[in-house]
Amino acid sequence: MTGTREDKRDEFQRMIKDCRRGKIDRIYTKSISRFARNTKDCLKNIRELKSLGITVFFEIENIDTAKLTDEMMITIMGGLAQEESTSISQNMRWSVQKRMENGTFNPPSLPYGYMRRKQDIVTIENEAKIVRDIFTQYINGIGMETIAKELNKKHIDKGSKGFIWCKNTIRYILMNEKYTGRSVFRKFYTTDNFPFKQKENKGEFDQYLVQETMPVIISEDIFEKAQHLISIRKSMGCRETAKYPLSGKIKCGNCGSSFRRKKINNTVCWTCSKHNINAADCELKAIPQDLIYSIFIGLCNKLFCNYKTILKPLQTSLQDLKLKEFTGKTQVMDIHKEIAKFREQTHILARLKTKGFLDEAKYIEQTTELTAKINKLQAELKKFTRSDDEDETLDQIEMLIDFFERRDKPITEFEDLAFESIVEKIIVINQHELEFHLIGGLKFKEKI
Template sequence: MTNQTIVGTSAKREIIHIEATIQTNKLRVAGYCRVSSDSSDQLNSFAAQVSYYTNLIEGTQEWEMAGIYADEGITGVSMDKREDFLRMLADCREGKIDRIITKSTSRFSRNTLDSLATVRELKDMGVSVYFEKESIDTAVLTGENLLTLYALFAQEESLSISRNCKKGNRMRMAQGTYVSSNPPYGYRLVNKQLEIYEPEAQVVQMIFGEYLKGKGTKEIAKMLMAQNAKNKNGTTIWSHRTILIILKNERYKGDMRLQKSFTEDMLPYRKNQNRGELPQYYVRNTHDGIVSSLQYEIVNMLMDVRADEFIKDQIVTTLSKSVYCKECGAVYRRKINRGVTSWVCRRHDENINKCNGQLVSEEKIYAAFVRMYNKLQANQADILIPMITALKKLQEQGQRGNHELQTINKKIAELSEQNHRMSGLLSSGILDSALFISKTDELKKQLKDARQAKARMLSSLKKDTCLIETEDLLETLKEYPTHITTMDEEIFTDIVDKILAQDNQTIDFVLKNGLVLTERL
């Protein structure tokens, strides 16, 4: 039997670490914050939220910053006015965001329908939303059910506040003690009472006096503009409609008609003219009048006699408020002469020396639209598709704007925080008032500049809207016939934004996406 020897080794075990060559994709996370007003406390909240989400996202290794979206100074239940919120949704649709973090359901939306529709759309795109306060994660199966509950709470809170405010206002109306926080031109609100503001009161007296002398509302408006009289907004632009509202306002004789309009008790809130749905209250002698009751009554009797001044030229057609003058920008009006219908610039019609706009035949406009539409349908592949391609390239080039917006948001947050600290130093006596005023004035200027820069940035990014509208136009054309022989009002309304005219040779059709197509008449 042969002996076998096992040979051992005393060498140490060696471990070689091989680095991973394939990097896992980080989750692109965005923060959304919103405050309810522009008060200093809310500005501090705005600054804190922007800072918090920036630190949270950048401090998490598995996450990549997709942006901080912040809306400040916005109240209410509608998302229509939240620019950064809408920009965030647009970025989600373009695949730039995987996850959104926000403080609570009430910060996201106070309207259940909007909230659920948005969350569902985001889920379909693979974007989840995490609501910190309620610990709701839409990536979890039950998250949407919980979100429905909390969104209902937020909506009910908004509705409850609205109902309570309206109830209090209506009680004061019935008692005759209600005073609107928005005083009419000629008055100022002092200690919840209307007091005459003499510089504007003189303009009101002039308006009533000139109307009694026989001048119309348009003439009075022109006279005030010639005199550089300032209106309620501080500008010198007056319209006959503004004059008409002043002449009909009973407050100028010292009375008040309350609840002329009302806001619906359901979302979305809509303001309606009160045509008998709710009671109205007429309260006499609530404040000093600017004109006498007799003067007011005579003016309103004259307005009834001259009713034709306000109702003439109100025939509504397909082209009403759609044709504008290329030279002066005024809207064209419809005229019928010896059975022939034409359109003419209002300024030219009032005074031929003010504008050179010429009469354009309605029949020729209709014929030009038919030709333009047929050409657009036949050549959409050569016109719209290259336009869409070019806009997409511009969109890609402009994506760096998101980073710049983040920088601006951070700057606004930092400046707001500095402002808060300055207030603290003043209240504690460390900083004297003169130095405080000097420092805060500079901070306010920097804040204003930052906000203006943000507004310009948002404006430059609006080319995305043009892309969407061009794509929509292309889809709209697919729904309609490839050729028409007569004017089609529905098609015109769906694809044309406005018409620009100047002479009787050519007109420009400005489409919904901003594309201008010129057609000979």
């Protein structure tokens, strides 16, 4: 599918570079579909070439860019080229899908720990041992980032992949079902329309589970234990690598630095990193950890007693916004139909002009009017667009309500899990005030 992307057409890019260097005066090409794969790239390159004093002649369409009035025709023909390119891409995807369905799909790349030997997939034993160690450490409670740091510290061979060990690398290994010998195909899909984008398959298309696609490195039992642990930590909002509950959570409101843990006269405190290096750079002094814990307990208990009057109305407002989105869907469909109708009229006008039934002045007048109508309708569509952030905020507010509804009494001592679950960060505004940023975008200022 690289033929649909201009940046993958090496020879075309070389030609454009030669044009910029003054090596080419005029370009002759068989057709627009050979010159460009979509309207956007077609016009971009034509305009750049014109600015360089270079014209293009399209043989099949008999179009010469030396004539400025041909730009509208290039738009139309570029659209046809885009459709042709999209058709080729869809045929290739259909072929891949069929091979996934019948279990004959051969993935282009293999996970860490595997290699190809002729037609067979075999394990790389030293890499397979590292994979087993990663799973063992994780289900024994060691975090992903800690595992990655240890592997880098020990200079563990990164093998054929050559990657740096990091948290995401460890997560990819832990969540890859191929280590159990089976493969799930079509976890991601490519959009049908240009520009083609790869998206995670969240039920839009069928997925295919194929057994015995490669040698087993991890047993089903160990793999499922790892998935269960990942799920629990994710649902609790836990970070993988924090040594202490407050690690990475406290920020200085004066200079923006992070706070670090420090013992002062046998008392555990949290101090601004910049102040700790040079007190003259930041005036905020250290705050005892127990005091921060106590303030958090007080905030939790205020919310526990008042969440029905604070959080419930907010939840209702967000749900009302979501309801408006659903009621507006019928209107959205109507707008899409209108846009499609006007676009079809544009295509009809183009065909009439091509056959000589419509003069250019009339054609431009009518297409300009139709374009204005389409733009107005597209602006209307934006009013019904709901951002993912709003959905996430509602989910987090509901999590917060659920957190307090599940409790039957106030908090009496600091709870690590509660703090991890609901606090995103703490801003130390000054020596007398903290600002707690909770999930759902909520902020509460508390006196020290």
